[in-house]
Amino acid sequence: MSINRRGFFKVLGVTGAALAIGREVKAAPAGNGEIDFRGILYDSARCKGCHGCEYDCADANGLPVPEPVKDDLIVRSTGETRRTVVNGYNTSKGKVFIKIQCMHCNEPACASACLTQAMHKTKAGPVIWRGEKCMGCRYCMVSCPFDMPKFEYHSANPKIQKCDMCYNRLKTGEAPACATNCPNEALFYGTRRQLIAEARKRIVENPKLYADYLYGEHEAGGTCWMYLSPVNFRELGLKNIQKASYPALTKGFLYSVPSIFVLLPAFLLGIHQATKKENQTIEEDES
Amino acid sequence: MNQTKSKIFTPFNIISVPVILVGLVLIVIRFWKGIGAVTNLTQEIPWGLWIGFDVVTGVAFAGGAYVVTFMVYILKMKQYQSIVRVTVLNGFLAYVFYAGALLLDLGRPWNVINPIIGNNFGVNSVLFLVAWHFLLYMIAQLIEFSPAIAEWLGARKIHKVLSGMTVAAVIFGITLSTLHQSGLGALYLMAKEKIHPLWYNEFIPVMFFVSSIFAGLSMVIFEGSITHRVFASQISSKDHHAQNPIVMGLSKICAGTMFAYFFLQVLVFIHEKHWGLLNTPMGYWYLLEMIGFVLLPMALFFYSYRRNNILLIRTAAILTMLGIILNRLNVTVIGFRWDATAHYIPSWMEVVVTLTVIFTEIWIFRWVINRMPVLRSSPEWAKH
Ligand code: SF4
Numbered sequence: 001m002s003i004n005r006r007g008f009f010k011v012l013g014v015t016g017a018a019l020a021i022g023r024e025v026k027a028a029p030a031g032n033g034e035i036d037f038r039g040i041l042y043d044s045a046r047c048k049g050c051h052g053c054e055y056d057c058a059d060a061n062g063l064p065v066p067e068p069v070k071d072d073l074i075v076r077s078t079g080e081t082r083r084t085v086v087n088g089y090n091t092s093k094g095k096v097f098i099k100i101q102c103m104h105c106n107e108p109a110c111a112s113a114c115l116t117q118a119m120h121k122t123k124a125g126p127v128i129w130r131g132e133k134c135m136g137c138r139y140c141m142v143s144c145p146f147d148m149p150k151f152e153y154h155s156a157n158p159k160i161q162k163c164d165m166c167y168n169r170l171k172t173g174e175a176p177a178c179a180t181n182c183p184n185e186a187l188f189y190g191t192r193r194q195l196i197a198e199a200r201k202r203i204v205e206n207p208k209l210y211a212d213y214l215y216g217e218h219e220a221g222g223t224c225w226m227y228l229s230p231v232n233f234r235e236l237g238l239k240n241i242q243k244a245s246y247p248a249l250t251k252g253f254l255y256s257v258p259s260i261f262v263l264l265p266a267f268l269l270g271i272h273q274a275t276k277k278e279n280q281t282i283e284e285d286e287s
Numbered sequence: 288m289n290q291t292k293s294k295i296f297t298p299f300n301i302i303s304v305p306v307i308l309v310g311l312v313l314i315v316i317r318f319w320k321g322i323g324a325v326t327n328l329t330q331e332i333p334w335g336l337w338i339g340f341d342v343v344t345g346v347a348f349a350g351g352a353y354v355v356t357f358m359v360y361i362l363k364m365k366q367y368q369s370i371v372r373v374t375v376l377n378g379f380l381a382y383v384f385y386a387g388a389l390l391l392d393l394g395r396p397w398n399v400i401n402p403i404i405g406n407n408f409g410v411n412s413v414l415f416l417v418a419w420h421f422l423l424y425m426i427a428q429l430i431e432f433s434p435a436i437a438e439w440l441g442a443r444k445i446h447k448v449l450s451g452m453t454v455a456a457v458i459f460g461i462t463l464s465t466l467h468q469s470g471l472g473a474l475y476l477m478a479k480e481k482i483h484p485l486w487y488n489e490f491i492p493v494m495f496f497v498s499s500i501f502a503g504l505s506m507v508i509f510e511g512s513i514t515h516r517v518f519a520s521q522i523s524s525k526d527h528h529a530q531n532p533i534v535m536g537l538s539k540i541c542a543g544t545m546f547a548y549f550f551l552q553v554l555v556f557i558h559e560k561h562w563g564l565l566n567t568p569m570g571y572w573y574l575l576e577m578i579g580f581v582l583l584p585m586a587l588f589f590y591s592y593r594r595n596n597i598l599l600i601r602t603a604a605i606l607t608m609l610g611i612i613l614n615r616l617n618v619t620v621i622g623f624r625w626d627a628t629a630h631y632i633p634s635w636m637e638v639v640v641t642l643t644v645i646f647t648e649i650w651i652f653r654w655v656i657n658r659m660p661v662l663r664s665s666p667e668w669a670k671h
């Protein structure tokens with residue numbers, strides 16, 4: 001259906017496209033694939049579950065100091081007071097940790113959902129939230145496949161909380177707080193290309209240690225956070241989601257809008273004119 | 288008018304006034320303490336009753352306006368002329384109140400003008416499209432309805448200008464409706480893994496559009512059966528007699544579009560190969576919706592049309608409406624993160640606020656009906 005529609009659109013909608021989404025049609029495909037975003041490679045094989053990054057994150061972002069973790073194996077999620085958590089899992093290779101936070105998708109569902117562009121994919125890579133634009137509709141939360149944006153339900157001036165890869169630090173040339181401070185070097189900060197190369201290298205050098213999979217390389221159309229792990233990512237609670245980009249799911253619909261906007265009124269007007277003639281005599285009778 | 292004023296203690300008033308008062312208090316609390324103070328929404332389920340019922344379902348029921356204006360102004364089916372105004376009024380108020388309920392759900396409503404004044408156009412966003420269409424469609428409906436206001440005020444010159452704009456507004460309105468009725472479904476396209484597979488498919492927009500036709504018409508049938516009783520004194524005997532054939536005609540259209548809708552649902556079901564899911568609790572729920580609230584009312588519409596049975600048609604209309612509520616809630620609330628550990632069940636406060644919205648709308652509806660020529664026929668001067 002969407003393919004048909006797009007073909008249909010190609011023929012008819014070239015002018016229509018300019019009407020409603022012209023600017024974006026040019027801008028959007030301009031290759032989020034080509035920009036070499038910055039990101040972080042997280043290595044589960046190195047993480048010892050010290051939770052230090054949770055404290056660093058809270059500190060860097062003015063969030064409350066995290067509660068000490070009593071039991072690693074109780075799975076926690078991020079929330080309006082914590083942008084990242086490290087959870088432990090009992091896996092086929094013993095206890096393995098995983099840090100979760102916003103994945104900073106290459107083509108973020110949240111940003112394409114946002115009607116005010118408050119959620120924004122920066123050229124550097126981080127997906128940031130801009131409070132002065134946000135109207136709190138929470139459509140970003142509905143759309144994010146990783147359920148990462150969190151909302152302050154108990155505030156009259158609520159914010160969306162999620163990891164922004166320490167965008168302010170990045171602007172001054174620093175690395176994100178978590179990546180700077182990890183004592184076990186489980187977090188490797190760099191451009192996406194560097195991350196992929198580094199991940200490949202680690203897998204090749206140590207094939208026994210790693211599962212041969214880089215989570216985030218293709219998930220959701222590619223993400224800036226990527227995961228290496230000793231076990232299948234599903235054992236660590238990561239979702240098995242589609243490889244294609246999420247905004248692409250609405251493209252078919254959005255692309256059909258301009259053509260409907262051009263064709264339907266013309267069509268309706270046509271019927272209106274046609275029926276007018278037929279009915280003229282009746283109408284005259286009535287009035 | 289005096290008559291209506293004298294009856295203050297009607298059952299409707301006795302129920303609606305306290306509910307509205309409590310609702311207003313809750314709305315104050317909501318803006319003062321945050322959305323979490325009155326709703327049960329969670330981080331996983333950020334949209335609940337206010338979006339899933341008030342906005343998504345309410346707008347589907349308001350679909351009658353674009354269908355009826357299409358029939359009367361575009362296809363020139365003159366026999367439906369007498370229900371145009373009341374349907375458009377209903378549609379307009381539904382948009383103002385149900386789409387307006389969206390404002391209650393916004394965490395930072397003071398920024399709502401951002402996407403309107405154009406400093407931040409999220410043109411890739413389906414919600415952006417839907418919000419704009421709501422706004423424009425309200426204007427189109429106001430234009431469609433405005434001759435009634437002019438007649439009430441006795442503004443003859445303006446009446447002529449406004450009447451001249453009707454067809455343009457209708458064409459514009461139908462286009463907008465087609466797009467935002469389907470757009471409401473398209474909102475959920477990105478929630479691919481979050482909606483139960485029996486309700487998620489890439490055709491949600493088409494389903495929402497097609498079902499909005501019979502949802503809207505069932506609402507017209509239902510609303511007509513009530514207004515013709517409550518406001519009987521205003522309706523001319525000619526219009527009153529015309530009502531049954533109108534209901535008959537509408538039921539035929541309902542049956543036809545429901546057949547198309549059911550067919551589509553079956554096609555999608557077969558295409559997605561969901562046989563295994565049928566024998567699960569969600570599967571039974573799905574079957575109940577499809578058989579009990581689509582197939583059954585469709586058959587009833589067909590049957591009662593043939594049998595000329597108005598009462599049965601009304602039953603079918605009510606069943607259809609229940610089915611629409613069920614369907615919209617299944618996509619937006621019940622089937623949304625059906626696998627989440629913490630389920631969302633609306634709080635009593637969310638329900639009261641929803642009722643407040645509905646009751647206030649009915650109050651305004653009654654206020655307008657009692658003053659403007661909506662059910663009543665237009666003054667003589669306006670007919671030429
Ligand atoms: S993980 Fe979610 S919040 Fe983060 S960029 Fe992707 S879609 Fe946006």
Ligand code: SF4
Nearest residue numbers: 114134135137138140
């Ligand atoms: S809640 Fe804010 S950031 Fe999220 S989609 Fe709505 S306006 Fe955008």
